[in-house]
Structure formats: C-alpha cells, structure tokens
Amino acid sequence: TVARIGIYGLGTMGSALALNMAEHGIDVAISNREVPRINAFMDASGDLSKRLHPHETLAGFVAGLEVPRLVLFMIPSGDAMDEMITRIAPLLDHGDMIIDAGNADFHATRRRAADLARQKLHFVGMGVSGGEQGARHGPSMMVGGSDHSWQQLAPVLSSIAARFRGDPCVALLGPDGAGHFVKTVHNGIEYADMQLIAELHSLLRYGMAWTPPEVADLFTVWNDGPLQSYLVGITANILRASDPDTGHPMIDVIKDSAGQKGTGRWTVIEALCLGQSATMIEAAVAARSWSSEKDTRQTAETVLGGARLGVSLSAETLADAFLAARILAHAQGFRLLSEASDHYDWQLDLARIAEIWRAGCIIRSALLDDIAAAFHDTPKHGELILAPVIAERLGHAIPALRETVAAAVHAGHAVPALSAALAWYDSMRQGFGTANIIQAQRDVFGRHGFQRLGQSGVHHGPWWD
C-alpha cells in the first residue's frame, strides 16, 4: 500500500498522531531514528497496525508515500529538524511537502520555508496542542503554510482534529511561521493560566488553610461555570490524588521547581521585540525561573520570614479575580498576535484562532467561546479589553481582582501573575499615564526631545537655560 502521509518520529506525540490517523482510516507510513522503537510501536498498535506501514530506512519511508508526498516530522525542533531536512530533501520531488509539527521557533520555520521553497518543496510549520491525549483523540492544530499546502493537508487534519460543536479545531492561519507563532502564544497563555491557578491554589492553601480536597471541590465547582477549562479540571483531579507511597496528598510531595522548554520565554521575547509586553506571561515565566532557586528560597524564608495565614477572601471573590485575570492574559496574548500579524503581514484571523482553541488544546475553556464571539462582533484590532462583552465582564470582575491582590500582598503572598494582570489593566485604562515624566527625564539627560500635547514636531524643555 502507498500511504497517504508519513510520520517520522515515534515519540509520545508522533505515535499518538499516527494512531489517530490510522483510526480515521488513513494509511500512514511511519519511521523513527531508533529502529527498535518502530517495531515496539507496531506491536502495541493492535488492530490499527493494518493502517500503519513501518519503514526502517528513510529511502523506504519516502518510497512508501503517495505523490505528492506529505512528510510530517514530530521530532525535537532545533538542530534535529535541520538535520532531517538535509537528509530527506534530496529524496523528495518538486511539489512534495515537509511538515514540522513540533514546538518550533517560528523564526526557524520562516527560514526553513524559504530554503525549501528554493528547492521547490513545500514546508508547513504546524503547532499541535493537546498533549498525548489530544494528539491521540483530537488535537487543536495551528497551520502555517501556503494555500496549496493547506488544500492537500486539510482533509487529513480535519478528520483527526478535535471538534467544537462539529467544527474541526484546525485552520490555516497564515504563511510560513504563522502557525508556530500562534502555537507559541498559545503556550504563553498556557503558562499564564497555569500560574494563575497555582497562585490561587497557594492562597487558598497557605493564606486560608484550605486542604487539597477542599480546593479540589472549589475547582470542580468552577469547572461547571464560566471558569470551565481543561486546566481547572485537571488541577481538581491532581488535588484529589494521594501519594501511593506515603498516603499524603500527591501535590504535597511534588518539589516546587517547575520545568520549561522555552515556548513561554519565546512568547515574552517576541512580545518585547515587537514593542509589546505580555507581562502576565512574563510573570509566569519568571515564577518558573524563581521556582528553580529552591535552596535560596528556603534560606530566605528563614532569614526574611515567609507569608502568613489570615487571608480572608470569599470563593466568589476568588472566582471573579480568576476570571478577570484569565481574560487579561488572553487579551495580552491576542494583542501580541495582532501586532505580529501586522509586522509579518500574516493577516491572522483572531476570531478563527479563538475558535480552534475551543477544543483539543491545553488552554481550551468556556472563555474562548466568548472571545471568539467578541472578535466576530468587533473590529479585528486585537484589543480584547475594548470588546463590549469583554469590557462588561471585566468591569464586573475587576473589583474582586483588586481585593484578591490586595489581600495577598498584605499577607506577603507572591501573586506575580494576578498582580501583573491588575497593573496592566490599570495602565491600559489610564488616558493620561506616567510617561510625561519619563520623556522629560530623557530630554534632560540625553536631549532626546518629546512631543507636546496638541502640537507637532519634536520639542525640548527649558532645563538647560
């Protein structure tokens, strides 16, 4: 059998995608750098193995594909991807397509797309979200490439994607790096949302002395209303789990030092490069970085003293604070998408991005359906905080965010993402901000000049007379 598509890389995500395709009746050629993994995967595939066609060599893998060929790589996206492109490109013909489905830096995707276009090969950078379960049973996929590539890929991807009310959570979002950029920002929002949940958990546990099952029950209630989300749901389950070895709540035996592979950091870096600032995402990245300084923090707690109990906040207040902050994290993410879209001329459809994040991906939530609707109703300028429905919800929820941040700060609890949310919100609703002082200072020490209100041109102050 000639296969419709090839998947190279049988790690967790590649294997799950291959099984998902096989289950949808698609013949898939598979290969992997380490050959024993191929056989192990085939052995574990059960009935689905009849749709899976294993190849030990790259040449065999390529020869086993329908023409034009679709070759999907699910491998580490740095040097390994470049190396595989170098190896496989000579085996391909004009019009064939390489798809990088890993978490790639979109700059690399742009470079690879341009290089391969010179060799008359199509290159697609595709963000895949949803972890192993998503890849196996329905991920959200963010595609960057040409219309031509999309036409070839869409039938396969639409059949394996997650669905929200029947709508497949996959779309062509723009050319070359657009899909990987959108996936990067998805992950940035993911970092911020995870950090918000972590801060709320910490306040409840160490500011208000709730037990893990009590927090789990609250999150379960939240997961049945406007705060419904995949991350809230899994956190409720996490908080109910016990350590089989000690019987303690599982959460209390996990070391408080977080890993990070880089997509959150990339989001912050790209925001800064585009003259933006996604401060909630930065707070989340920073919190992970500080979390790895465990020894210093332990010493500092004994020297400087830690946070204290005695925080008093109602569950309703915390819910509204979370909702406000979650909206603001998304607002920062979409603002960045809008800025990048202008800069790279991608013409990103923000409503469509929100739509394909409604199922399958890690940040899927009830809020994303409201965000999609808001972007359909208002001009697509990326300013979510100005969309009438969103502005109204913020107006209702912001007092709770203020109360929560104030109570946390008062008792010494670190809430970097919650407080970044509030600082950004307050900055953005300030018609006259703080930068007149900055401009005057710059003029004094560097003669940088400033604009005068209501006048054109560059002006200087009377400082040097």
Ligand code: 6PG
């Ligand atoms: C997803 C996830 C997935 C992965 C990231 C985050 O959308 O399915 O974002 O891509 O979990 O790599 O990893 P880090 O937290 O290690 O940066």
